[in-house]
Amino acid sequence: xxxxxxxxxxxxxxxxxxxxxxxxxxxxxxxxxxxxxxxxxxxxxxxxxxxxxxxxxxxxxxxxxxxxxxxxxxxxxxxxxxxxxxxxxxxxxxxxxxxxxxxxxxxxxxxxxxxxxxxxxxxxxxxxxxxxxxxxxxxxxxxxxxxxxxxxxxxxxxxxxxxxxxxxxxxxxxxxxxxxxxxxxxxxxxxxxxxxxxxxxxxxxxxxxxxxxxxxxxxxxxxxxxxxxxxxxxxxxxxxx
Amino acid sequence: xxxxxxxxxxxxxxxxxxxxxxxxxxxxxxxxxxxxxxxxxxxxxxxxxxxxxxxxxxxxxxxxxxxxxxxxxxxxxxxxxxxxxxxxxxxxxxxxxxxxxxxxxxxxxxxxxxxxxxxxxxxxxxxxxxxxxxxxxxxxxxxxxxxxxxxxxxxxxxxxxxxxxxxxxxxxxxxxxxxxxxxxxxxxxxxxxxxxxxxxxxxxxxxxxxxxxxxxxxxxxxxxxxxxxxxxxxxxxxxxxxxxxxxxxxxxxxxxxxxxxxxxxxxxxxxxxxxxxxxxxxxxxxxxxxxxxxxxxxxxxxxxxxxxxxxxxxxxxxxxxxxxxxxxxxxxxxxxx
Numbered sequence: 001x002x003x004x005x006x007x008x009x010x011x012x013x014x015x016x017x018x019x020x021x022x023x024x025x026x027x028x029x030x031x032x033x034x035x036x037x038x039x040x041x042x043x044x045x046x047x048x049x050x051x052x053x054x055x056x057x058x059x060x061x062x063x064x065x066x067x068x069x070x071x072x073x074x075x076x077x078x079x080x081x082x083x084x085x086x087x088x089x090x091x092x093x094x095x096x097x098x099x100x101x102x103x104x105x106x107x108x109x110x111x112x113x114x115x116x117x118x119x120x121x122x123x124x125x126x127x128x129x130x131x132x133x134x135x136x137x138x139x140x141x142x143x144x145x146x147x148x149x150x151x152x153x154x155x156x157x158x159x160x161x162x163x164x165x166x167x168x169x170x171x172x173x174x175x176x177x178x179x180x181x182x183x184x185x186x187x188x189x190x191x192x193x194x195x196x197x198x199x200x201x202x203x204x205x206x207x208x209x210x211x212x213x214x215x216x217x218x219x220x221x222x223x224x225x226x227x228x229x230x231x232x233x234x235x236x237x238x239x240x241x
Numbered sequence: 242x243x244x245x246x247x248x249x250x251x252x253x254x255x256x257x258x259x260x261x262x263x264x265x266x267x268x269x270x271x272x273x274x275x276x277x278x279x280x281x282x283x284x285x286x287x288x289x290x291x292x293x294x295x296x297x298x299x300x301x302x303x304x305x306x307x308x309x310x311x312x313x314x315x316x317x318x319x320x321x322x323x324x325x326x327x328x329x330x331x332x333x334x335x336x337x338x339x340x341x342x343x344x345x346x347x348x349x350x351x352x353x354x355x356x357x358x359x360x361x362x363x364x365x366x367x368x369x370x371x372x373x374x375x376x377x378x379x380x381x382x383x384x385x386x387x388x389x390x391x392x393x394x395x396x397x398x399x400x401x402x403x404x405x406x407x408x409x410x411x412x413x414x415x416x417x418x419x420x421x422x423x424x425x426x427x428x429x430x431x432x433x434x435x436x437x438x439x440x441x442x443x444x445x446x447x448x449x450x451x452x453x454x455x456x457x458x459x460x461x462x463x464x465x466x467x468x469x470x471x472x473x474x475x476x477x478x479x480x481x482x483x484x485x486x487x488x489x490x491x492x493x494x495x496x497x498x499x500x501x502x503x504x505x506x507x508x509x510x511x512x513x514x515x516x517x518x519x520x521x522x523x524x525x526x527x528x529x530x531x532x533x534x535x536x537x538x539x540x541x542x543x544x545x546x547x548x549x550x551x552x553x554x555x556x557x558x559x560x561x562x563x564x565x566x567x568x569x570x571x572x573x574x575x576x577x578x
Contacts, residue, residue, distance in 0.1 A: 074458050074459055074460045078458060083456055085456075091454075102439070102454075105443075
């Protein structure tokens with residue numbers, strides 16, 4: 001399988017603080033790649049660098065063989081990167097369908113195609129009945145579905161999900177897992193940041209662990225959870241003893 | 242299909258207020274409104290363009306552009322300079338002054354479009370102040386007329402002089418009024434179309450969460466620049482037409498209290514981003530302000546400002562649009578019964 005995303009020695013500093021320190025990893029086409037780590041370990045910063053919201057101070061990002069390190073965020077979307085934000089970010093005063101259709105119009109130059117894709121994405125995420133509502137009327141789960149519809153409509157090669165299970169009840173989280181699996185089987189590669197490890201470990205093919213901006217482990221979920229350094233970071237030295 | 246199609250009755254009800262106001266404004270001079278009030282209405286019609294410009298850009302993106310008065314005044318000065326120094330008749334100067342003013346507004350404010358919030362507002366407010374300083378300081382004042390301004394032959398003046406003395410002024414007032422009305426109507430229809438088009442929603446997306454908009458594929462800088470261009474074009478048309486009807490052009494046109502505060506207030510009280518609300522508020526507020534002169538004289542400034550402050554404090558999200566929706570709902574109920 002070929003690499004869809006390749007991050008080489010990504011470094012990001014905020015003044016004197018090094019948020020990411022030469023982080024390198026590859027994501028293979030069609031896999032679900034998990035990123036875990038304690039708060040402040042640099043997970044969201046890494047997604048911000050991949051999506052272009054933050055410019056890295058060092059390193060290179062390759063998407064499907066193209067160097068996108070200096071590309072603006074909106075251009076990366078057109079190349080196939082889509083993102084779900086931590087804490088459910090939508091346009092609060094635009095109806096549900098416009099939240100999705102604007103993405104479609106930005107990606108496709110054809111208005112008719114954009115509308116068709118919007119209808120499809122809303123149907124797939126179960127939001128068609130609420131299409132004319134404002135997002136403020138949606139439940140947290142439906143808001144997540146709206147973000148998911150936004151991802152689907154852009155027809156991405158790779159989707160970056162930042163804590164997709166946060167704020168969801170277990171049945172809703174299970175539905176989200178099914179949805180991720182379904183679209184993964186249809187060809188979308190996923191990078192998922194998640195604190196609720198039991199959900200992530202169910203679906204991730206590989207997991208990378210960050211701590212204080214440094215990659216400390218990478219591998220299959222069952223291997224990573226046994227890694228002494230990961231146990232140290234997650235449970236602390238005293239617990240280990 | 243996300244929305245059901247509107248019925249013919251709904252469409253008629255929806256358009257009725259617009260056509261009623263349009264008919265009223267068209268017939269006013271024929272019903273005997275003239276003199277001072279026709280001058281006031283001409284100014285209010287042109288200020289509608291400025292109100293719409295503010296609503297289209299600042300009302301959707303929340304980039305508060307306080308440099309509007311610079312664009313308004315610059316268009317006036319461009320018109321005067323083209324006429325005085327290049328001998329271009331006023332009729333043609335209007336068409337040339339608009340792109341010149343848009344170009345300079347864009348060049349001056351373009352670098353600041355990357356910053357937002359209060360910093361953008363402060364920076365944009367500095368531009369008219371600096372321009373006033375330039376116009377009134379030597380050696381520029383020698384060419385730009387200083388505080389006395391630039392004098393030129395206003396629109397249709399030569400033709401009016403060929404008319405009998407008794408109707409000269411009336412001719413000028415009527416023609417200015419109808420030109421301003423046509424500009425206002427066209428401006429309103431285009432603003433409405435843009436405001437609720439795909440581009441208009443992109444402007445709103447930028448205003449609601451710019452980082453998210455960029456992250457989902459919207460070229461936010463392009464959207465902001467085009468939005469700003471459209472807005473500047475509206476203000477430039479208003480400024481050029483206003484100056485073409487009133488000689489001399491002076492720094493009064495650039496003073497924010499004269500050409501920024503009234504339309505900005507209309508946009509806020511009308512309900513930012515709603516297009517209809519600010520348009521109605523433009524007529525209501527400016528005509529109220531002029532009416533107060535006859536009732537309470539100089540006290541009108543204090544009374545008017547207190548009224549505005551009260552409205553903005555009570556309904557910061559705008560008042561007129563909500564009243565308009567309520568009235569429309571009632572009208573619908575009456576007509577459909």
